[in-house]
Amino acid sequence: MSEADGLVRLRQPIGVTYNWSAGPNATSHLAGLMNGKFVGKRCPSCALVYFPPRNGVCPKCAKILAGDVEVGPKGTITTFCIVNVPFLGQKIKLPYVAAQILLDGADISMQHLIQECEAEDVRIGMRVEPVWKDKSEWGPSLENIQHFRPTGEPDRVMGSESGAS
Amino acid sequence: MAELCAVVGVGQTKHAACRADVSIAGLVREAVDRALADANITIADVDAIVIGKAPDSLEGVAMPELWLADALAAHGKPVFRVHTAGSVGGSTAIVAAQHVMAGIHGTVLTIGFEKQSDGNAMWALSVPIPFGMPVHAGAGGYFSPIVRGYIGRSGAPKHIGAMVAVKDRTNACKNPYAHLHEPDWTLEKALETPMLWDPIRFIETCPSSDGAMALVLMSEERADKHAGRKAWVHATAMRSEPTAFAGREQVSPVAGEMCAADLWRKAGIKNPAEEIDVVEMYVPFAWFEPMWLENLGFAPRNEGWRWVEDGITEMGGSLPINPSGGVLSSNPIGASGMLRFGEAAMQVMGKAGEHQIDGAKKAVGHAYGGGSQFFAMWLVSSTKP
Ligand SMILES: [Zn+2]
Numbered sequence: 001m002s003e004a005d006g007l008v009r010l011r012q013p014i015g016v017t018y019n020w021s022a023g024p025n026a027t028s029h030l031a032g033l034m035n036g037k038f039v040g041k042r043c044p045s046c047a048l049v050y051f052p053p054r055n056g057v058c059p060k061c062a063k064i065l066a067g068d069v070e071v072g073p074k075g076t077i078t079t080f081c082i083v084n085v086p087f088l089g090q091k092i093k094l095p096y097v098a099a100q101i102l103l104d105g106a107d108i109s110m111q112h113l114i115q116e117c118e119a120e121d122v123r124i125g126m127r128v129e130p131v132w133k134d135k136s137e138w139g140p141s142l143e144n145i146q147h148f149r150p151t152g153e154p155d156r157v158m159g160s161e162s163g164a165s
Numbered sequence: 166m167a168e169l170c171a172v173v174g175v176g177q178t179k180h181a182a183c184r185a186d187v188s189i190a191g192l193v194r195e196a197v198d199r200a201l202a203d204a205n206i207t208i209a210d211v212d213a214i215v216i217g218k219a220p221d222s223l224e225g226v227a228m229p230e231l232w233l234a235d236a237l238a239a240h241g242k243p244v245f246r247v248h249t250a251g252s253v254g255g256s257t258a259i260v261a262a263q264h265v266m267a268g269i270h271g272t273v274l275t276i277g278f279e280k281q282s283d284g285n286a287m288w289a290l291s292v293p294i295p296f297g298m299p300v301h302a303g304a305g306g307y308f309s310p311i312v313r314g315y316i317g318r319s320g321a322p323k324h325i326g327a328m329v330a331v332k333d334r335t336n337a338c339k340n341p342y343a344h345l346h347e348p349d350w351t352l353e354k355a356l357e358t359p360m361l362w363d364p365i366r367f368i369e370t371c372p373s374s375d376g377a378m379a380l381v382l383m384s385e386e387r388a389d390k391h392a393g394r395k396a397w398v399h400a401t402a403m404r405s406e407p408t409a410f411a412g413r414e415q416v417s418p419v420a421g422e423m424c425a426a427d428l429w430r431k432a433g434i435k436n437p438a439e440e441i442d443v444v445e446m447y448v449p450f451a452w453f454e455p456m457w458l459e460n461l462g463f464a465p466r467n468e469g470w471r472w473v474e475d476g477i478t479e480m481g482g483s484l485p486i487n488p489s490g491g492v493l494s495s496n497p498i499g500a501s502g503m504l505r506f507g508e509a510a511m512q513v514m515g516k517a518g519e520h521q522i523d524g525a526k527k528a529v530g531h532a533y534g535g536g537s538q539f540f541a542m543w544l545v546s547s548t549k550p
Contacts, residue, residue, distance in 0.1 A: 009185055014225050026296075048411040052296040059407035079317075081309035082363035083300070095363070098300040100310050107411035113300045119363075124317070142298050 022140075025056030028068050030140035036132060038072040040106055041065035048107040052142075072103035075148070076156045077126045082119045097122045101148060112142065116149035125155035169549060170265040171388040172396040172510040174204025174381030180344040180495035183282035184375035189229060190236035192377050193278050196500075197237065200274070200379035203516075205393060208238040211381070212270040217247040217257030217277045218499030224284040237276070249405075251447070253277060254378065254502025255532030255541030259401045261382055262543070266398075271384045277503030278377035286373060286498065305370055305450065307536060309362035312452040315416045316364060321455065321470035326369040327355035328473050329451035330493055334368075336480060337490025339519035344374045344495040369451035369493075376497030378504045385549075396510035396545040399527075400431035408536040417460040421533065424540035425461040428529070432544045438463045441544075442525040443485045443512045445505035447532045449492045454478060458486075461531065461542075480522065488512070488520040502532030506543055513547040 022030055025041055029052050032039030040051030043058035044066040050058065051071050057064055080099035083092075097114040099122065114122055116131070128148040138144045176199025178184070178192055187195065193216075201207060214237055221227045230246045237244065247257040254277035261275035287303045300306070315321065331350045337343035350368070358367035388395055404427070406413075406420035425437075434440050444463075448454045455469030463484060464472050472478055478486040487493070489508040492501050509530035511517045517525075526548065532541045 005186060007185060012225070046411075050411065054296050054409070059410035060412075079310035079313050081306050081313070081365075082360065083306055084359060084363065085303065085305065085361045092300070096300070098298075098306055098310075108409060108413075110297065111300060112298050124313075142296065145298075 023056055025053050025065050029053050032070070033142065033144050034138055034140055036138070036144070037070055038103055040069045040071045042067050042069050049105060050108055051103055051106040052110065069105065071105035072130070074127060074129045074151060075101040075103040076158070077114070077122065077124055077128060078102050078109045078158055079124055080114070080122055082122075095119045099128070099148070101128060110142070112145065113147040114149070115147040123155065125158050127151045127153040127156065167266040168268050169385035170262045170398045171383050171385070172380055172398070172507075172514070172545060173383050173388055173391055173393060174200045174206070175507045175511050175514070175516065176200030176203050177342050177378045177504065177507065178376045179342055180374045180376035180497055182344065182372065182374060184280065185282070189224065189226065189278070189280045189283065190233055192280055192375060193233055193276055194236045196278065196377035196379040197274065197276060200381050204381040206272070206381065208274075211242065211272050211274045213243045213245070213264055213273050214239050215245045215247060215257055215261040215264065215273060215275045217253040217503070219250065219253060219279050220248075220289065222284070222289040223286045223498065224280055226283070249534050249539040249541070251449070251498055251534030252502050252532040252539040252541045253534060254500050254504060255506055255530060255543070256403055256502070256539065258380060258503050258506040258530075259403060259541055259543060261380070262398050262401055265382050265384050268384070271387045273382045274379065275382065275503070276377060276379045277500040279497035279499035280375045281373045281497060282375050305362035305365055308450050309365045311415045311537075312450065313364050315452060315456050318416065319455070319467040319470055322474075323364070324352060324356060325455060325470045325473050326364075326451040327352055327366060329448065329454045330368040331355050332479055333448070333451070333487050333491045333493040336488050336520060337494030340489045340494070341518070342495070343490040344372050344376070345490070365450055365452070371449040371492045371496040372494070374495050374497040376495060376500050376504075378500045378507045380503065380507050380510065394514040394516065396513045396547070397549050399544045399546050399550045400428050401543045402427040402431065403539070403541045405539045408538050415537065416456060417466075418537045418540075420538065421457070421460040421540045422462070424542055428542045428544055429462065432550070434544070437461070438484055440527060441484065441529055442527050443488060443509070443522040444529045444531065445489060445491065445508040446486050447492055447502060447505055448487060449496060449501075451493060454486060457531065480520070485522050488517065488522055502534070502541060505532055506530035509543070510545050513545050515547075
């Protein structure tokens, strides 16, 4: 607890549990995950589909998102990162790929884990599908999906932009 | 019509991985005392205090402005706190300057600080949330796919990031306050460092630092009567955008482009690359130097990396970037933006010591934060607008 110079440093762990009110828009998304479905929301103004509909609002139009839209379950990798950094609480073997995945029918990508292939074989445009955990482990979370894996379908041609959004 | 505002004092701590020798309050006071001494005033001369730091979870202290009031000698004075993630040091300086420009206060003290060693920023940036998988492993994993996007669209060769990193680490050796003093880097050695968040290498990542930066700002009326060198604030700009929206341009966020365009317009700058003498740019991952060169309107689209390769951004180049060593050499997150703003001021005040760019008259400080969603900039000059 003290440094070489004799000054005290205390170690004080902090643990916090919060309640988070999802609201009606995000609730349909989270409830979908508990039923093994990817439920997004469509903007009534620009018609783009948000998955996840995180704030219940289209960030571009500031309109409240309207109808539920089921997206996926397959998707396409838009960009990715090969993670080689060990950190506290990390349960995945290194190196692994954290990819931005654009689910079919969605207009915004989300980040998830890619497994069942070598990191060096992952590429932009690669088609992937979810591998769900056992139902007994499901909760209102994207962690219900163990990871995504390649489908073996031909790659999709992505735009020249990162598409990381 | 806004009043003029000048920086009359700049003070920073020695930045280090762990400043176990001081508390957060002690760290803040170290920067404040240096800024007041540099301005040749005392805390009694200060009318108001504006502070900023990164999210409280990064250091495990909620509302530090409450318990730091004594260390800041804030008794009987207004204290404001600003909060815009990594850009906070920049936006805090802007809020402080606006207090002066609005004619509300004549002398304002502003501070940005962070004691990363007291907390765990990596953890704080990787907590599980219901809408995402905690797989990106900190900020590097967030920005790495964006860097991959830039490399793909611009055709930049893979060594550009390492070139930026070697430049900044070499520059930092001229800055006594910089966290990292590593004089022996070469491009070859840099390219041998491991890929942490492929395509981001170890050398291309910022350190985790403890540190603080403080500035003393004065109105024109006070500054004119004040002896000493000044940095006149010609323009400030801030823009923001949502972290995630469909079709978002992540490599060159629109808010960053708007922020820079607003700054150039307000300061009457027609050709930034020609008219600006030195830039302190927020580059926590090396690849952001070419990306921001383009985003801010210095270099044409997809050409930023060529400027790096041609040495334009080196201290001896036509547009030196981060002679202080930048965020890549010191990253006390809550202070990093103000370090950019303060270092820009030091350049036009002629107070940058060994990392001074000779004859610098116009300098830009730049900061960004969150998922590239908050942008803050200012342009300072040795002469009045
Ligand atoms: Zn919309």
